[in-house]
Amino acid sequence: MPVKPATILAIRQFNRFYTRLIGLLNQHMLDSPYSLSEVRALYEIGHTDNCTAGLLTERLQIDGGYLSRMLKAFERDKIVSRRQSATDGRTWYLQLTAKGKRLLQTLDERSNEQIRQVLAPLPEVQQQEVTESMQTIRQCLGEKQPLTLQDLVFRHQLQPGDVGYLIYLHGDIYAKETAYNLEFETYVCKTFYDFLQNYDPGKDRVFLATWRGRIVGAVAILGHSATLAQLRWLLVHPDMRGIGLGKKLVEDALAFCREKGYRQVYLLTTNQQTTAAALYTRAGFRRTEVTPQEMWGHRLYEERYELEITTH
Known part of the structure; x- marks a missing residue:
């Protein structure tokens, strides 16, 4: 995919800034006689079981001859x-001596203190933004670890800003994936407005999945009577698909329905939402009505699904 010149310029500017910052943090490498590469090697040796020279060469991406000289110096310094x-x-494992462990502990403490000094002037919100941005860079550029449901935080207490962000997600994702126009966002705004006007935690619940403080999945149950509820606003961020998040959200929503004694749950969707429809069907919903519609810039079919909840 082509990279815009402005993007390249922004990264180069960040690199210059961050290089200066790291230079300040690592000046004289924490007041020790060791270079940055040497301290990195000590860290890997101290935190890796059965560490070998070959493993260090691979992890640190350094020349084998340079590493050999470095290790001889470490052994000389005991x-x-x-x-x-x-x-x-034929295999020799590297390990820190008692002296080496004390040295590494001292370097860790100094490094932690330097980072505290850099971040301390920032309010807590900005400290969180810095760390989350760093995690995002690592995730996107080379340290991609597959996410699981265990990486997410789930909650159902609505907080200020939640509904506004859900409206944004609906407008943004549906515009990109189905080319829905502004009428769709207007519709979403109105449905959430009506919901908040009558929101009762005793009968309604919004289930939210968050990652690094941002909402990445949601669904809601709206109680319409003592026995009838509606499932609404199921949404899974594109980056979180394929890990079972949609299935968990629907399961949690239906568990709430059983807890509250609802006997029937219905939902409205369109024929374009085939993935969601398959999820509903697997959960036990059946399609009961199909109505042709012209809305949101499309000719489509509105579909109603219903689920009868049986008590055991």
Whole structure:
């Protein structure tokens, strides 16, 4: 995919800034006689079971000859020792000596203190923004670890800003994926307005999934009577699809319906939402009505699904 010149310029500007910042943090490498590369090597040795020279070369991306000279210096300073493998005489494991462990602990403490000094002038919200931005960069550029449901935080207490952000997500995602126009966002705004006007936590519930403080999934149950409820606003952010989030949200919503004694749940969707429809069907919903509509800039079919909840 083409990269815009402005994007390249922004990254280069950030690199210059961050290089200066790291230079200040690592000046004289925390008042020790060791270079940044040497401290990184000590860190890996201290935090890796059965660490070998080959493993260090791979992780640190450094020349083998340079690493060999570095390790000899560590052994001379009595901060690293070698231990022969009990199963393979050709393999030698690297480990910190007691002196090396004390050194690494001291360097860790100094590093932590420097970072505290950099971040301390910032309010807590900005500290969180900095760390989340760094995590995002790592996630996007090379350290991509598959997300799971365990990485997310789930809650159902509505907080200020939640509904506004849900409206934004609906407008943004549906515009990109189905080309719905502004009429759709107007519709979403109105439905949420009506919901908030009559919101009663005793019969209604909004289920939210968040990642790094941002909403990435949602669904709601609206109680219309003692026995009838509606499932609304099921949404899963594109980055979170494929991990079972939609299934969990629907399951949690239906568990709430059973808890409240609702006997029937219905929802309205369109024929374009095939993935969601499959999810509803697997949860036990059946399609009961199809109505042709012209709305949101499309000719489509509005579909009604219903679920009878049985008590055991």
